[in-house]
Amino acid sequence: AQSVTQPDIHITVSEGASLELRCNYSYGATPYLFWYVQSPGQGLQLLLKYFSGDTLVQGIKGFEAEFKRSQSSFNLRKPSVHWSDAAEYFCAVGSKAAGNKLTFGGGTRVLVKP
Amino acid sequence: GAVVSQHPSWVICKSGTSVKIECRSLDFQATTMFWYRQFPKQSLMLMATSNEGSKATYEQGVEKDKFLINHASLTLSTLTVTSAHPEDSSFYICSARDGGQGNTGELFFGEGSRLTVL
Numbered sequence: 001a002q003s004v005t006q007p008d009i010h011i012t013v014s015e016g017a018s019l020e021l022r023c024n025y026s027y028g029a030t031p032y033l034f035w036y037v038q039s040p041g042q043g044l045q046l047l048l049k050y051f052s053g054d055t056l057v058q059g060i061k062g063f064e065a066e067f068k069r070s071q072s073s074f075n076l077r078k079p080s081v082h083w084s085d086a087a088e089y090f091c092a093v094g095s096k097a098a099g100n101k102l103t104f105g106g107g108t109r110v111l112v113k114p
Numbered sequence: 115g116a117v118v119s120q121h122p123s124w125v126i127c128k129s130g131t132s133v134k135i136e137c138r139s140l141d142f143q144a145t146t147m148f149w150y151r152q153f154p155k156q157s158l159m160l161m162a163t164s165n166e167g168s169k170a171t172y173e174q175g176v177e178k179d180k181f182l183i184n185h186a187s188l189t190l191s192t193l194t195v196t197s198a199h200p201e202d203s204s205f206y207i208c209s210a211r212d213g214g215q216g217n218t219g220e221l222f223f224g225e226g227s228r229l230t231v232l
Contacts, residue, residue, distance in 0.1 A: 036223070043120075043207055043225040044158075090157060094221075100211055101148065102221060104158045 002027040002093050006105035013081050014113045021076040021108050023091030033074040034092040035065055050074065086112040116142045118210050120224035127198055128232055135193045135227045137208030143188035144210035148221065152205040164191045198231040
């Protein structure tokens with residue numbers, strides 16, 4: 001079975017500082033990996049995804065993530081956060097074998113200090 | 115990108131009534147849709163997989179008689195919460211896979227529907 005762990009429940013970062021959100025997954029084969037962002041009371045917006053190929057993936061809003069198979073990780077990064085980046089971030093794993101069902105991590109809430 | 119729309123975005127109902135939530139793919143055909151439930155400050159939990167023209171597949175622990183799912187067309191899936199009770203209050207989110215783009219694994223999410231049962 002596939003599973004996802006986001007070790008950090010909350011992260012507080014100053015505006016302009018860099019941000020890194022951790023994600024570790026467990027899956028036997030090559031997974032599809034995703035990062036989504038959710039603002040309060042809203043649905044999910046896809047930031048980026050990894051299916052295959054280049055392990056450094058660029059997404060929207062200046063985010064990037066790196067797939068590291070040896071560490072079973074897919075950490076999300078942004079060099080300089082903006083106040084509008086305050087939200088809940090979810091890492092998710094899926095696969096063809098699982099019928100594209102996504103399993104989500106517990107989420108990391110990002111707070112941005114002025 | 116592909117758009118998935120949910121309706122209503124929020125609903126308040128009395129205990130014992132039934133509530134229907136619609137999930138529509140606006141610009142693509144969705145052979146498969148997924149229904150998730152999200153409790154406050156928690157992650158999304160998959161409830162069921164809805165396949166067009168066939169019965170939904172429910173995750174373990176989800177009552178199929180409580181949460182009726184219908185996927186009668188390639189652009190519409192509905193979730194009906196029957197005889198709703200306060201513990202059914204939650205944020206329900208649907209997602210859909212574009213069947214025309216092959217098995218890429220990418221899902222598109224609706225805006226979510228917040229159900230409050232009094």
